[in-house]
Amino acid sequence: MTKVTTTFLEDNYSKIKETKISGRWITLKDIKPLFDDLHISINFNIAGKSEEDRDIYKLKFGSGERRILIWSQMHGNESTGTKAVFDFLNFIKLYPDSEIVKSVLDNCELIIVPLLNPDGAEVYTRVNSNNIDLNRDAVDLKAKESKVLRKILDGFNPDFCFNLHDQRTIFGVEGTNNPATISFLAPSEEETREITKGRKETMNVIVAMNSLLQQLIPNHIGRYTDEFYPTATGDNFQKLGHNTILIEAGHFPDDYEREIVRKYNFYALLQGIHHISIADNFKNHTSYLAIPNNIKNFYDVIYRSKNNEKDVAYQYAEKVENGKFALALTKEKEGNLSSYLAHKEFNKKQ
Ligand SMILES: [Zn+2]
Structure with missing residues (x-):
């Protein structure tokens, strides 16, 4: 196994998948027991505390020169990246002698923060307990959680970062009738959106991930607008010289639990990390620009x-009710909606 292949992954995913976590509502209590079961080479410790004094964990492993920082669930209700991260950690444990894992551990050093916003996760909110969107707090650093991440960034000085999010079911892939199952972004560093050397390197890693996913879910992959968000985490980290890859897990038909997209999120992550571990250079970026745009053209029903x-x-509408994740169908719009698609469509008789 010298490269990541779709055949190998599809044949073995049921074995790789971390089955102790599933569904949409993933909290610190769910992931904590998993730390005791990691590959022997993976160290974990508490990197800091959240506003409500919950632990923010940091995993560290690998002995190479290319430094990779990964964090998930900076938005507390976006858990798909966390599930993908633990699938990746299981892959390392299952195949420690494979060329892929050896290449990653020998050529890279990794830090993973698998749940940056444990308070938001607890109550299934995007924001932290002070109502702060951590992904708009990269300049002010008002939130304790933002300070924890920045301290890790400054101390570790990563070459590449993976910023793992979930996107709503409203996004589709332009030019197709498909939902955006996985979307990527190489964020801008300033308002002119110049394609700098760093952004090209970020795009190069996305190109590698996209080409793997296109084999399995062709035309279900979108590219986010690179409009500059001055206070966003990815934009600021990229500007500081840390190439930051945004992965947004989205909708796959009937997959409201996001257990199918979780698999594709893991495949993308594994491919991206392996690519960073083996690439001679990160120059080829142009096919990133051919990934179709993400557009808002879907409703659920x-x-x-x-x-x-x-x-x-x-x-x-997603919520946690009586200790369970629940979906409640809510009316959004009436009128001529012929320019929209839906994940489920019904014809009225009248
Ligand atoms: Zn998000």
Whole structure:
């Protein structure tokens, strides 16, 4: 096994998957027991505390020169990246003697923060307990969680970062009728969105991940707008010289638990990390620009009317209720919705 192949992954994923965590609501209590079961070479410790004094863990391993920093769930209700990270950690444990794992551990040093916002995760919110969006706090660093991540960044000085998020089900891939199952972004460093040397390197890693995923879920992969967000984490880290890859896990048909997209998120992560471990250079970036745009063109459900005159669209609102994750269908829009798609469509009789 010298390179990541779709055949190997598809044949073995059921073995690799960390089955102790699943579904949408993943909290610190869910991931803590997993730390005791990691590959022997992986060290873990508490990197800092959240606003409500929950532990923020940091895993460290590998002895190479290329430094990679990965964090997930900076938005507390976006757990797919966390599940993908533990699938990746299982892969290392299962195949320590494979060329892939040896290459990663010999050529890279990795730090993973698998749940940056444990308070938000606990109550299934995007923000932290002070209502701060950590992904808009990279300049002010008001939140304790943002300070923890910045301290790791400054101390570790990574060459590459993976910033793992979930996107809503409203996104599709431009030019197709498909939802955006996985989307990528190589963030801008300033308002002119110049394609700097660093951004080209970020794009190069995305190209490697995209080409693997296209074999399995062709035309389900989108590219986010590179509009500059001055206070966003990725934009600021990229500007500081740490190439930052944004991965947004999205919708796959009928996969509201995000257990299918979790698999593709893991494949992308593994491919990206392996690529960083073996690449001679990170120059080839142009096919990044050919990945279609992410567009907002989906609802969860549309009831179609005759001539589309009185279509009705619904979205699932996500919440945690009585200790369980739940979806509640909520009316969003009425009128002619012929320019929109839905994950489920029904025809009204009238
Ligand atoms: Zn997010």
